[in-house]
Amino acid sequence: MKFVLPDKNYKILWGMVGVGVISLAAGFVISTDRAWLALLSTGYFILCISLIGLLFAAIQFIAGAKWSVVLRRIPENFIAPLGVAILLIAIVGIAGALHLNHVYEWMDPKIVAHDEILQQKKGYLNVPFFIARLVFYFGIWFLFGHLIRKTSAAQDNAKDAATKLKLVKLSAGYTLFFAYSFMLASIDFVMSLQPHWFTTMFPVYCFANGWFGTLAAIIIILVIVQNNGGLKDVNEEHMHDLGKWQFMSTVFWAYIGFSMHMLTWYANMPEETYLLELRLQGIWKIFTVTLWILHFLIPFFILLSRDIKRTPKRLAKVAWYILFVSFVDIIWVVYGSALGHANGPSKVNTFPVGPLEIGAFLGAVGIFGILFFKAFAKGNEAPTGDIDYETSRHFHQTF
Numbered sequence: 347m348k349f350v351l352p353d354k355n356y357k358i359l360w361g362m363v364g365v366g367v368i369s370l371a372a373g374f375v376i377s378t379d380r381a382w383l384a385l386l387s388t389g390y391f392i393l394c395i396s397l398i399g400l401l402f403a404a405i406q407f408i409a410g411a412k413w414s415v416v417l418r419r420i421p422e423n424f425i426a427p428l429g430v431a432i433l434l435i436a437i438v439g440i441a442g443a444l445h446l447n448h449v450y451e452w453m454d455p456k457i458v459a460h461d462e463i464l465q466q467k468k469g470y471l472n473v474p475f476f477i478a479r480l481v482f483y484f485g486i487w488f489l490f491g492h493l494i495r496k497t498s499a500a501q502d503n504a505k506d507a508a509t510k511l512k513l514v515k516l517s518a519g520y521t522l523f524f525a526y527s528f529m530l531a532s533i534d535f536v537m538s539l540q541p542h543w544f545t546t547m548f549p550v551y552c553f554a555n556g557w558f559g560t561l562a563a564i565i566i567i568l569v570i571v572q573n574n575g576g577l578k579d580v581n582e583e584h585m586h587d588l589g590k591w592q593f594m595s596t597v598f599w600a601y602i603g604f605s606m607h608m609l610t611w612y613a614n615m616p617e618e619t620y621l622l623e624l625r626l627q628g629i630w631k632i633f634t635v636t637l638w639i640l641h642f643l644i645p646f647f648i649l650l651s652r653d654i655k656r657t658p659k660r661l662a663k664v665a666w667y668i669l670f671v672s673f674v675d676i677i678w679v680v681y682g683s684a685l686g687h688a689n690g691p692s693k694v695n696t697f698p699v700g701p702l703e704i705g706a707f708l709g710a711v712g713i714f715g716i717l718f719f720k721a722f723a724k725g726n727e728a729p730t731g732d733i734d735y736e737t738s739r740h741f742h743q744t745f
Contacts, residue, residue, distance in 0.1 A: 349576035349727040351719040359715045366709010373702040379684065382438060382447045384706045387680045389434030390535055391673050391710050392427055394556030395563050399424025400491055401524050402560060404517035407510070413587055415738035416579045416728050420567055422498055424560070425491030426721035427714045432484050435535055439480065443473045452541045463542055471538060479534055483527050490520040495725075502731040510733060528553060539683030543621055547606035552679070554602040558595040558641075559672025562665035564588065567718065569662040576727050579739045582656045586743060589655025592668065596649060600642040624685040625678070629697050637678055640671050673707045674699060 366388070373381030403421040406414045442453040451457050451464070452471040458464045464471065494516050501509045529549040537548050565588050571577050610618045625634045645668055654660045681698040729735060 347727055347730075348723055348725065349571055349574075350723045351570075352574055355570070355574070356716065356719070359712045359719075362708040362712030363716070364712075365705050366707075366712060369702050369705020369709065377702075379448070380681075380702060382441070382449050383681050383684060384702050385434055386438045386449060386535070387673070387676050387703075388706045388710045389431045389438065390680070391559070391676050391707075392714055393431035393435065393531070393535075394552070394672075394676075395560050395714065396424050396426075396428040396431060397487060397524060397528060398553070398556045398560040399563065400494065401521065402564065404494070404520050404524075407513045407517040408521065410514075412734040412737045413584060413741045415732050415734050416741075417564075417568055417577060417584060417588075418732075419498070419722065419725070419728055420564055420571070421560075422495055423718055423721045424563070425487070425495070427717040428484070428487060428491065430713050430717065432480075436480065439476065443477075450538060450541075452538060467541060471541060476534060479530065483531050486523055486527065490516065490523065494520065495721075498729060499725045501729055502726050505731040505733065507733055509731075536679055536683075539680065540621070543617060545606060545610065545618055545621075547602070547609060551602050551606050554595075554599040555672055555675045558599050558675075559669050561588065561592045561595050562668040562672065563714075565592065565665040566662055566669065567715075569658045569665075571727070572658065579728065581741075582658075583741050583743050584738075585658055585661060586652070586656045589649060589661050592661075592665065593646070593649040593655070596642060596645045596668075600646075603638070603641075621682075625682050630682070630685070633698060634678065637671075637674060641675060645671075669711070670707060673710070674703075677703055 532549040
């Protein structure tokens, strides 16, 4: 059975895209530097949700999870909007190479010529190699996404264990490649915004925030599909498990965030400490502390409730909140990098979340939703040919 999103919902999504486009266009008129950062944040946000969504499906295959079979087609199709992420990140990178922006300082020969550290990193941080890595990452990600989706669709007719075994092997390959490629992509697209700064914890921090937002996106889309008559085999038991995954992601982010900042404080290395020093000045200090509260304390205590995790409408509201906070965290990382650029410290009293960023978030959600639902409508809404489908339908928790 296929699911087709009603036209009224598509109109809402297109409206969100319109808001995003107008916001970014206005941003380039009012504050060009900030608009470029918003564009990069939007691209990286979509990138994280797309890749980690497919990773979630891959983990289910590898673990032989049965509870999630009925809803697995949702994360499988998260890879569909990846092309938009490619486009947005490529636009920012190519514009930097053409010196139309100063998002990546290491792309500016004048800055590199007077910076000994950047000269030492020139072997890795150079435009041709950057573009080559970008093409390589996206090419392999697309290949794995296509193969996993194609094999999963074939499972509807095959209905055998051999097809599922093939999915397990493909998922293992994707998971291994994801671990290395997402780490390097996060360094290339985000950490290199501050080329003097580094920490081995940074890609893990980006992953933790992406996992946090991806689970929220899965919950939101699942509730939308069910509200429009789809995925009727998904019950409150499945929703409860997703709620527990979401609760776990909150704790996981806090653990990784604390670990990164604690190690920075403990080592007390100048090349690491200035990340937080810049973000704890002026109004950015309020923004940073508030983000920690919004990201951990509030969702942690809300998701302690068993009732909320088993009630789709209430859980979806929490998920919308979490999805926005995940985007704001990317703003914290990306915009904060500009504080380390020339004249950056003068921006510590400029609050980084305003109409431009809210509009960019709405635009990102809109285009992601359109491309996802278009891909989702091409195949069956659930893998009914999976040998564990009936087991998943009757999934029941014992606690």
